[in-house]
Amino acid sequence: VFVAIGHTPTTSFLEGLVDFNPEHAGYVLTQGTSTKTSVPGIFACGDVADSIYRQAITSAGSGAAAALDAERWLSEEGLGNEESDFEAELLADIMANDGRRSAEEYNVYEEAGGRVSGMKEEL
Numbered sequence: 001v002f003v004a005i006g007h008t009p010t011t012s013f014l015e016g017l018v019d020f021n022p023e024h025a026g027y028v029l030t031q032g033t034s035t036k037t038s039v040p041g042i043f044a045c046g047d048v049a050d051s052i053y054r055q056a057i058t059s060a061g062s063g064a065a066a067a068l069d070a071e072r073w074l075s076e077e078g079l080g081n082e083e084s085d086f087e088a089e090l091l092a093d094i095m096a097n098d099g100r101r102s103a104e105e106y107n108v109y110e111e112a113g114g115r116v117s118g119m120k121e122e123l
Contacts, residue, residue, distance in 0.1 A: 009048045018042055024051035035066035041077075043069050 009026040019038035021027040028037055028044035035043040045066035046059030074080035 011048050018044070021051065027051045035062065035069045036073075041070075041073055043073075 009028075011020070011026050011028055014020075014028060017039060019029040021029045027050075028048050030037060030044050030049050035045045035049065037044050043066040045062035050058060050062060071080065
């Protein structure tokens with residue numbers, strides 16, 4: 001979630017949950033140069049963690065860093081990999097059948113009415 005807060009961080013909802021910067025009231029304390037907070041899985045960026053620049057452009061870059069930190073954390077926790085797990089399961093199923101498909105298998109084109117207009121089809 002990207003929230004523009006201006007020059008006064010709206011972080012009171014986090015009081016008692018994460019550590020705050022003792023030198024700058026209202027700003028969430030992050031670990032080193034990362035966006036990690038004192039609570040695993042909670043990341044702070046932009047205007048809630050940056051008491052110096054407080055600009056939209058630096059907040060956007062900081063938000064991208066927080067997204068990467070969150071993605072890494074989810075991966076380390078074994079979460080957020082559902083798509084790759086599904087693809088691996090599908091590939092294993094196809095390989096188990098030597099690539100052959102049965103007539104009963106799901107066909108997205110049949111569900112869409114057979115032919116799909118506006119898409120190039122190979123014959």
